[in-house]
Amino acid sequence: MKARVTVMxxxxxxxxxxxxxxxxxxxxxxxxxxxxxxxxxxxxxxxATEAATAEAEVKAMCEKLLANTVIESYRVEIL
Structure with missing residues (x-):
């Protein structure tokens, strides 16, 4: 499964x-x-094979590493 994260x-x-x-x-x-x-x-x-599981994993990745949530927002797309 693929996911795309957009960080702004x-x-x-x-x-x-x-x-x-x-x-x-x-x-x-x-x-x-x-x-x-x-x-x-x-x-x-x-x-991950289920979209909900994949989305939860990617959101956790964003919160821990991929985005600085103090100054950045992010959007997750499961493809």
Missing amino acids: LKTGVLDPQGEAIRHALGSLGFAGVTGVRQGKVIELELA
């Missing part, structure tokens, strides 16, 4: 990489971009 900075947390991307896009002529949030995507291959 929480709303209100300064995102310097996102701001750098927004600025670079403006410099390239894409003036209509008013905000950018940058994050990461992690894809996992799991041995």
Whole structure:
């Protein structure tokens, strides 16, 4: 079974990489971009055979390692 985790900075947390991307896009002529949030995507291959078990495992992984839950939020998709 596969899972995809999307990790993003929480709303209100300064995102310097996102701001750098927004600025670079403006410099390239894409003036209509008013905000950018940058994050990461992690894809996992799991041995679990049930979606509920897989989702619980991945959420535990996020809480312990994959996301800094103080400043980041995450979304789990079981594929």
